Each structure stands twice: as C-alpha cells, then as structure tokens.
Amino acid sequence: MGFLTPWFLAGAALAGLPVYIHLLRKHSTNPQPFSSLMFFERRTQSSIKHRRLRYLLLLSLRLAVLLLLILAFANPFIDRSSASMRSDRLLLLIVDNSFSMRAGSRLADARREALAVLDARRPADHAQIMALGSQLHVLTEPSIDPGTLRAAVDSIAPSDARGSFGELATAMRSLSESVHTPIELHLFSDMQRSAMAASFQEMVLPPSVSLVLHPVAKDPAPNWTVEGVNAPGEVWDPKKTRVQAVISGYHTPAATRTVSLVVNGKTMATRNVEIPAGGRASVEFDSLDVPYGFSRCEVRIDSADSLPADDVSLFAVERSDPRKVLFVHEGTDTRSPLYFRSALASAAESAFTLESVNVDQTANLQPSKYAFVVLSDVLSLPSTFENTLNTYVKGGGSVLIALGTAGSRRPSVPIFGNNVLESHYYSREGERFLNVGETDPSHPSVEKAERWAGVKFYFAVRVDPGDSRVVARLSDQTPILLDKSIGEGRVLLLTSGLDNLTNDFPLDPVFVPFIDQTARYLSGTESRISSRMVDSFLQLRSAKEQAVSVEVVDPAGKRPLSLKEASSAQTYQLTQAGFYELRLANGRQDLVGVNPDRRESNLDVIPADVLSLWRGKAPADTAQAATTTNGQTPQQKNPFPLWWYVMLLLLAAAVTESIFASHYLAIQREDP
C-alpha cells in the first residue's frame, strides 16, 4: 500500500482543531446576568457527564471526517497483481482500419488475429471491439457474447482516414476514467510510422491499460503514389491551363512510371517519368481540355505495388467563359487601362477580359453585362450613363473608382456620393510622397496584399468618409481606399489614380494581388480549390445563410446529411476519397475531389524498440503477444486506487456527524 500524493498527509495536523474546540474550549462559559436566582438550584454533575459523553462521540466523528478527507487527498493505493484482476478485466480489441491497411492483406490479417484473440479468451471475460482511423469508433459495448463480438470484427471495412496513435492514447485516457476495471488493449495494426503522434508523451497510455501489440506488417513495403496535383479549380482558357503532378516512391527502386491525365474517365494525355530510388519526380501537362461545367479529373500512375488505392489523385475543375470588365477612362489617359489590363491578365488567370472605353463612348453601354465597372479618373460622365450606373449599383452591381487629378475637380465623387474635401499634391508640399499608414486586413481587397508599405503616393484626394468603410489610410490619415455599400451593390474608391503618375502603385508588386482580389471581390466570385483531403471540413454556409438547405452527395451517391442537418449544419467532414457533389447555401453548385492523406502512402513501420517502449516493456519480450493469446499473462503489479472507497467512508461519516450534531443542537431549542 502507498500514497500517490503523500504530502497531503501533513494536513493531519488539522485534526487538532476539533480537539481544541471540543476539549479545550469546553469549560469556557460566559456568566449571564439574571434578575433573581430565587427559583434556581445548582445542578451540574449529571448534566456535565452526559454532555461529555455526547461531546466525545461528536468529536470522534468529526476527527474521522477530517482524517478521511486528508486520506482521500493523499490518494492511497494497493498493488494488485494482474492475475488477481483478470476476472474483472476488460478485453479491448482495436483494429486499425486506416488507409494504409488497404495495402496487401493487412486488414484481413488484422481481423483474423482479432478473431483468434476472441476465441482464446475465457468465456467470462468482457470484450469490446473498436476501429481506429483518425478517430476511435466504438463498434460494440463491453460484452461476453461471442456472436456479437465476431460480427463486429467481421464488419470492419477499410477507410480512407489517416491512423493516429495519439488519438488512441487520448481515447484510452478518457476511457480509463469511466471504466474502473483494468483494460487489456489488443491493437491490430500495421504499426505505420506516420501514425505516431508528434510527441511520444501524447502516446503514453494510462496505468490501468496494458497494451498488447499485434503487428500485421513486419517490413516497409515499396509504394509509389501521386503525392500531389497542382491544378486550378476554374478553367477559362484550356490551352493556357497547366496541370502539375508530383510522383513519389517510398522504399522503391529507381523506375519509370507512366502518368496519365484522365478527364471524366477519358485519358487525355500520358507521360513517362523517371523516378529515382525512394525519391520523387514531377510531371506537367500543358493543357487541360475540359468541357464547360464541372469535370472529374484525375492523375493516375501504373504503380503495380501493394497499395493501388493511392495511385490516383482526384481533382475537380469548372470551365466557364471569362467575364468582361468595363474600364472607363478619359480619352487622354492611355496608361491606366494598360496597367489595369496587365495586372488583371496576370493575376486572375484569364478569368476576366477588359473592355476599355472613353467617357464619350459610354452613352449606350449597359453595365449589367459586365462583372464590374472601373471609373479611372473621370472628370465627368454622361448623365445617362451615370444614371444607368446608379441603377446598376443599387441593383447589385459593383464599381471601382480611381480619383486622379481630373476627378479631384468635382465637388463630389460620382456614384460614391461623398464630398471631395481637398486634394493633396505631396510632391509639392515638401513630403514628396506618403506611404500607407494602416490597412484593414479583414477587407478582401487587401487581405493578401497586407500592408502597401513600399507604395509611394504623390497625390491623393481627401474625401469625406461619411458612412463608408475606410480600408486603408495614408500616414497622414487621409483615406486612400474606401468601401461603401449602396443598395444591393458596392463601390470601392481609390483616392489616387491608376496611371503611375499620381503614385507608383501600378509598378509595385502589391498591385497585382490587389487587382486580383478586388476583381474577385467586386465580381462576387471566389477562387475554387480543386481538391481536398479526407477528414478535412467543408464549410457549407456562412453566418448570414442560416436556415437555407444544403445538399451533399458523397462518392457512393448517397446523401449523408439528414433533413435537419441539411438545414442547420455549418460544416461537413469529408470522410471518403472520391468526388463529392455539393449544393451550398448560397445556391452555388460545386464538385470536390477528395484524396486520402498522402502520409498514409509511406508504409514505413515503427521500429521494434519504439514499440517496446510504448508497451512499457523491455525490447526482448516479443513473444508476449503469443502467450497472451493463450490466456497466460505473466504476473504484473498494478496500483489499485482506494480513494473511491475512502470517499464513501467519508460520506458515511459526514452524514452520521450531521445527524448527531443536529440532534445535539436540537436540545438548545426552547421547549414549547
């Protein structure tokens, strides 16, 4: 017997407190004045004796409560041998069904060994079956029914998840808090090295759990895989779209592999690639000729290894026509459309085409045909076009306005509506130029560009911000970029020009990402991601899109969300490899290619000494698994905590003390 926290025993000194209260303070009585003792008589002896007896019983109860409380904190335990506990142990069988268990006959071997352990157990032993992927899945409750347990083992199917022994240890720690019997954990796994936690400390099992390992793979198997594919999510010009793939080999010899690009089941191109021994090589496809709409694409290799499931990498692309952007400028200004077109072409992967017109040519234009409209330093607009633009913005359209030296002469900004206060020529005022002082990183236009630290502004128009949102300010607090919602649409105002005269913004590296994000922000399109990973989460709706139904169709063609989940779920976890079809809350259709975590493709196993360390044994006893399956576990001492019983005693003592003390206090009440 021992104590896990013996320092709490020092609290036994507190036992002197009730002794002091009961014995030392017993005789201290304050005399009470009374009008006359004419009718009183001295009565002491019998009552004191009675009182002392009662005091001693109460004192002993209080001392017991105090000492039991201290004992409970000291956490006493006794050593019990494993053999003595075998009758009330829990046999926990965990079969690894992560993606790597698809290699060869690993999962079948694991199931067979699990059934052998089930057959070897004593009939009275409770057993429980679980499956280990990225999380621990409970397949049965603790049971002695062999039929239920065997059926659970047989039902374990391979998954696409990544195995994690850290998750296993975490689950065991919580399980040992609720299950007070010893747990004999049998793990049937390929003991993949990548399943280990980052820190070995996270894999340590609680003392009540004894680990028995059943490795189903001894040596790392050679395996080739498509490690990654770099492809755009959206395609506007198939001839300009490129697909890059990285092919990796783990424990493989140098070899030549054939890599195919498959679109909607049809092989579009093949390449041969030399892969060095245990290394990687990249391959590039120059075009991605996909039809309009969503296409299911994959990069495939002919690996002929033991894990064919990772020879393919899926991705989905959407082809659509590029959208037009209307760029309105003064006839004399030829620089700003040039810079804007160049930035747009290099940034947005040909998603937009620019149509630049003079102010004089705008009279008959319909802005609704364009993704958004840019007004670059326009002195005046034809009134019909201005009215059309106002209607366009209120109806949901977007406009980017750049104010140069010409636009500063207007009393107010067109469309935007706010007053022009003054204009600053910093180059004439001594400062020569000003930099951006602060930006609002939460705004989509400057999200990736961060601070425009190197941009020099020689001229800026000071505009009254009013109710608009200031996205960026110069170092003298002049708003340089403002955003305003008007009706259903929005207007973004740059208070300097796009012509490289009033600033050097078009020549700065941040100009391209700014134009890219601004174009996407104003046109309302977001960049698609062509593929995701198993166990990642997909956002189904934003905070504003509540109570709108979404639809998810998994690779097997089933709808995994219930009606309630479809109208309320914020996210969805992608649990299978394959293509998911989605209809999001904003009404947008989407197709997502989901691939397993490529760390599962590395079939390297954990060294034997690390496994021995995890079991908490010397490396030599490798035959332990075999002996255990015969039901003969060697003697092992395990601490058996007693605090639970101490707490029960404490509760009983406290209740008795309360009853007795209240009975004692009842004497002090006045007789009715």
Added chain:
Amino acid sequence: MQRFLDPAVLASISNLDLVAKTVVDGFVAGLHRSPDFGFSQEFAEYRAYSPGDDLRHVDWNVFARTERCYLKRYQGETNTLVTILLDASNSMKFTSHGVTKMDYARFIAASLFYLANKSQRDAAGLIVFDDELRNYIRPSARQGQLHRLLSGLENAEPRARTNYGKPLDYFQNLLRRRGLVVVISDFYESPDVIVKTIEPLRFHGNEVILFHVLDPREIRPLLGAPSILIDLETDESLEVTPDYAHNDYVQKMDAHIAALRDRARASGMDYYLLVTDKPLDGALREYLTIRQGKF
C-alpha cells in the same frame, strides 16, 4: 394606534411625557369612546350655599333670578388620590429583548399619571423604593404635578435590593387619605411576605393594585447550555443546567405567580401580571376598571 402601546416602540421615545401621551391617547382612541372618558363635566345637582363654600362654584345666574346662592355640582368632582409605588431595585434592570422591566414600569407609571392627571383630574403621587424609600412626591392635582411625577420617574434608576418591609412601614404613614395605590414591582419575594407587607394599605381603605412586571425570559428561560447565572441584586453566581431551567424553574415560577395572585385577591387586592413584550393597554384597562367601579 395599537402599535404605540408596543413597549419596543415606546423604548425608542426618549421623552417620558411623550411616551405617556402616546400611550394614553392611543389607548383611549382604541376604546372608541370619548377622550374625556371618566372625567365628567355634566351637571349633577344644586346645593344650597353654606358658609365656607368656595364662591367660585356659586351659580350666579340662579342667584340673579332667585337671589339665593346655590352651588353647582358636577359628577367629576369625585376626585381620588392615586399613588404609585415603584420598585427600583437592581432586578428591574433585567431584559432579554431591549426593554428593561424598569423601562416598562416607567411607561406604565407615566401613562397612569397622564391618564389620572390630565383626564381624570385625580391627584397623583409617586413613591420610589428599593430597600429604602428613595423618592416621594406627594399626591396632588395642581398645575405642574405631572412634570414633577415624570421627572421623578426619569430619575428612578435601579439600584440596591428589594425590601418591602422597611419602605412600606414608612409610607403607610404617608398614605393616610384613602385612594388608589398601585404597586409596580417584579415581586421577587415570598407571596406571604409581600401580601403581609402591603395588606395594611388595604386596611386604610385604599384600593391596591399589584402590577407584577416580568420579562418573558423570566417566565420561560432560554438556556442553550449549562451556564453560570449571576443574581443582579446579590451578585451571587450559580451554575444551572438547561434541563432544570426548562422544567423545575418554570414550575416554580408559575407556582409563585399563582400564589401571589391568589394571596393578593384573597386580601382584597387586585393583581395583574405584565410581561414586558406585551402592549401596555392591559395595565391601563385594569386601572380604569377599578377607577370607574370603585370611585
């Protein structure tokens, strides 16, 4: 108004005059009768003038009509003499709830004085005693008598022990004229001794009322644990047990009260037990009953 008869409320009033006025007005209002109850201004009879009569009482209207002198008599002329004997021994200091027995006795005495002097036009006097005669204010109905009486009450602080024999021997000589004698005390003495001492007053034709003032905890002590009690008069200490206090003492006290009440009534005296947490109207009602019935 009833709340003004509550001792706890009266204890917060420092002016004894105000206490008396509050009590009496409240008490009278509670009776739903005239505030001039007992004091009659009604015509009773005419009596022929005889030499020596006070000329202020001659009805000059009748003299003008008949040329004979008649005295006009009223019912209220039958004034009496009220003397209060107040025990000011140390035991009267006892309290268990904020109002000492002495305060309570003062409230009663002040209220009776107010009632007698203001309402009934009775002559009132005060004798304060412990084991000696401490203060004596001669009964009178003159102007300013009420203030003298209330001043006497305010100066009557508890001290010394009670001894009925010595002071009563003395004031038997003072109370020659028959009237109403009110004794306010906690009567910690044998009922035989008390009655024998006070009985001679009755023989002189006085109506005697014993107001027995006790604290509720004197009747039902509240003792949580064995305690040491100290006698307020003798400073004697005694360890007593809750068991005794809750049983034997209560029986003895009840027997004492019953014996005193029986012995007093047997001697023609009125007895009234006043508990200090009860309103004062019981004492006033007792006084008025006797005042109305006997005089």
